[in-house]
Amino acid sequence: MKITEVRPGRPCWFEHSSADPGAAQRYYGELFGWEGETDPRPEAMCYTVMRLEGAVVASVVQLVAEGQPTAWxxxxxxxxxxxxxxxxxxxxxxLLAGPMEALDLGRFAVVADPAGAVFGLWRGRAFPGAERFAEPGAAGWIELATRDVAGAVGFYHGLFGWSVSSGEQYTQWGLDGTDFGGVLDMGEQFPADLPPYWMPYFEAADVDLTAERAVILGGEAVLPPTDAPDGPRLAVLKDPLGAVFGLYQALG
Structure with a gap:
């Protein structure tokens, strides 16, 4: 789906912060067919946008803070x-960083919700955000893993006006009648010392084949391909640098 207008309240950007940006670019380039384009300006600190068939879909950036983990x-x-x-x-x-200007691209801030999950706020100018969403090779879903589902629902609904659709096993968020994310309760299957986090899912034409390739390229299957109850087929992977991301196959 081509994004012609970035709507407030919707996910708009997906960034991979890495200790080895070159390795990250190669991995996702081979996995999704992305091509990197690095900003030549010294003040951009080698910021690289990743393109899918010419459209910007994500970025790769060098870690900048001590102790910052490689992550999406x-x-x-x-x-x-x-x-x-x-x-x-x-x-x-x-508030963890900002608000501040990102050159001529836009203004941003990095914040953590009350449980500690980190996410960004973006107001684009020269760069509105991702130009593709919910198509193979592009992000199409975002997921929050947290131990306080009720608190998260209240926080994000109040901040962004997200609608809430709560099922027996999963809670989904949306805006203007379209769901684009969900919240996962971090139960006993999660390590006790693992903090809450946000994670993007990228659409795949075939989750099984893409997950297999992700492992062949050096990644690790955290959750092998499986059918979600009343939902799509999905998988969760960890790339060779340690960043976790999801794959899903659209229904229909």
Whole structure:
């Protein structure tokens, strides 16, 4: 699906922070067919956008903070980064970085929800965000893993106005009648010391084949391909650098 307009409240950007950006670019390039384009400006610190058939879908960036893990992050589009950051803090969140300008590209902030899950706020200018969503090779779903589902539902509904659809096993979020994410309860299957986190899922034409290739390229299957109850076929992988991401195969 081509994104012609980034709507406030929707996921808009997916960034891989890595100790070895070159290795990350090669891995996802081979897995999804992405091609990297590095910003030549010195002040951009080798920021690299990843393109799928010419359309920007994600980015790879060098780790910048001591102790920062290699991981995928998710950003949500907002009308006013400063106001959204203040609202997040007023609701129990924590401001980790910003608000600040990202060259001529836009304005951003990094915040953590009350349980500690980190996400970004983005107001684009020269760069609105991802140009493809919910098609093979592009992100199409975001998921929060947390031990406080009720608290998360209240926090994100209040911050972004997300709708809530709660089932017996899974809670989904959406906006304007379209669901684009969910929240997973971190039960006993998760290590006790693992903090809450956000994770993107990338659509695959064939989850089984893509997951197999992800492992052949050096990744690890955290959750082998499986059919979600009343949902799509999915898998969760860890790339060779340690970042966790999901795959899903659209229904129909």
């Amino acid at each position: 992050s998710v950003s949500v589009a907002v009308e006013d980064v400063d106001a959204a950051a203040e609202a997040a803090q007023a609701s129990g969140g924590q």
